[in-house]
Amino acid sequence: MPVYSHPASRLTADALHAGYDAKRILQGVDIAVAEGQLTVLLGPNGSGKSTLLKTLARTLTPSGGHVYLDGKDIHRSNTREVAQRLGILPQGPIAPEGLSVKQLVGMGRFPHQGFWKKDPQQDANAIAEAMAYMHVTEFADRDVEALSGGQRQRCWIAMVLAQQTDLILLDEPTTFLDLKVQVDLLALLSRLAHDHGRTLLLVLHDLNLAAAYADHLVMMRDGQIVISGTPSDVFTAANLKRVFDLDAHILRDPASGSPVCVPFTSATLQAAL
Numbered sequence: 182m183p184v185y186s187h188p189a190s191r192l193t194a195d196a197l198h199a200g201y202d203a204k205r206i207l208q209g210v211d212i213a214v215a216e217g218q219l220t221v222l223l224g225p226n227g228s229g230k231s232t233l234l235k236t237l238a239r240t241l242t243p244s245g246g247h248v249y250l251d252g253k254d255i256h257r258s259n260t261r262e263v264a265q266r267l268g269i270l271p272q273g274p275i276a277p278e279g280l281s282v283k284q285l286v287g288m289g290r291f292p293h294q295g296f297w298k299k300d301p302q303q304d305a306n307a308i309a310e311a312m313a314y315m316h317v318t319e320f321a322d323r324d325v326e327a328l329s330g331g332q333r334q335r336c337w338i339a340m341v342l343a344q345q346t347d348l349i350l351l352d353e354p355t356t357f358l359d360l361k362v363q364v365d366l367l368a369l370l371s372r373l374a375h376d377h378g379r380t381l382l383l384v385l386h387d388l389n390l391a392a393a394y395a396d397h398l399v400m401m402r403d404g405q406i407v408i409s410g411t412p413s414d415v416f417t418a419a420n421l422k423r424v425f426d427l428d429a430h431i432l433r434d435p436a437s438g439s440p441v442c443v444p445f446t447s448a449t450l451q452a453a454l
Contacts, residue, residue, distance in 0.1 A: 190214050191251050191380070192237060192267070192348055198245035199236045205244065206232040208404040214348070219374045219381045221391040224401035225425055230384045231272065231352050233401070237382070238269040238350050250348075264292035268341040272352040272384075276325040282336050283321040286311055289343030311342035315369065331362035338366075342373075349373070352384045363387070367394040388425075392416045393439045400424045416440040 190213035197210040222230040235241035315335040355363040399409040
């Protein structure tokens with residue numbers, strides 16, 4: 182198995198302000214996405230997780246501050262060049278009617294194609310590798326919308342993988358999926374970082390899954406980063422109370438050692454009073 186070092190972050194932001202119309206969401210955010218690792222953004226609804234992801238991915242223009250990709254302001258960079266280095270999957274994507282899985286995954290090759298630049302064999306290889314990694318090869322000729330939710334999500338992620346970027350940003354990739362499907366998907370994404378040297382930034386809402394699979398956690402509240410670090414360092418009862426206003430015990434998974442959040446029941450809270 183190859184061993185990957187972790188150089189300085191290629192995707193960073195400083196003093197980032199962003200929002201929608203007159204509503205400001207991000208309040209001076211600084212972040213450096215850890216290279217070759219799986220980083221998860223956590224926070225209550227409205228904390229700015231998705232807004233930060235969109236701004237980092239160049240799909241939302243900041244009102245202040247800067248995002249840098251390989252040392253260049255991403256919002257002043259060429260769109261095709263950015264798409265060759267950074268892939269993003271927004272929350273709840275919808276495929277055009279009648280689109281097959283192979284056609285969907287093939288859309289990930291658009292940044293590498295041009296009027297004078299086409300390599301059908303390279304495209305075919307990238308598509309086949311992405312479908313194989315996400316275990317969707319058997320669905321290649323089926324309509325995307327005919328698949329289950331988990332199967333569709335794997336197809337969308339295969340499309341992002343077909344871009345062959347080192348940086349991958351995913352917004353709520355496990356939303357509305359069964360727990361077993363969520364676990365399988367996160368295991369695949371974790372291997373992308375650990376076995377293939379990819380850098381992943383995810384928005385998740387499940388605290389325990391985030392703590393189990395993330396190398397790095399970033400907790401947000403009210404448009405700001407409250408704390409970041411390894412799950413062992415930041416996934417504490419005090420931080421969960423501070424960020425989520427959640428009263429909980431933190432236990433350790435006996436197999437992995439990952440922290441596990443167990444919310445207080447009403448009976449537990451009453452007994453503590």
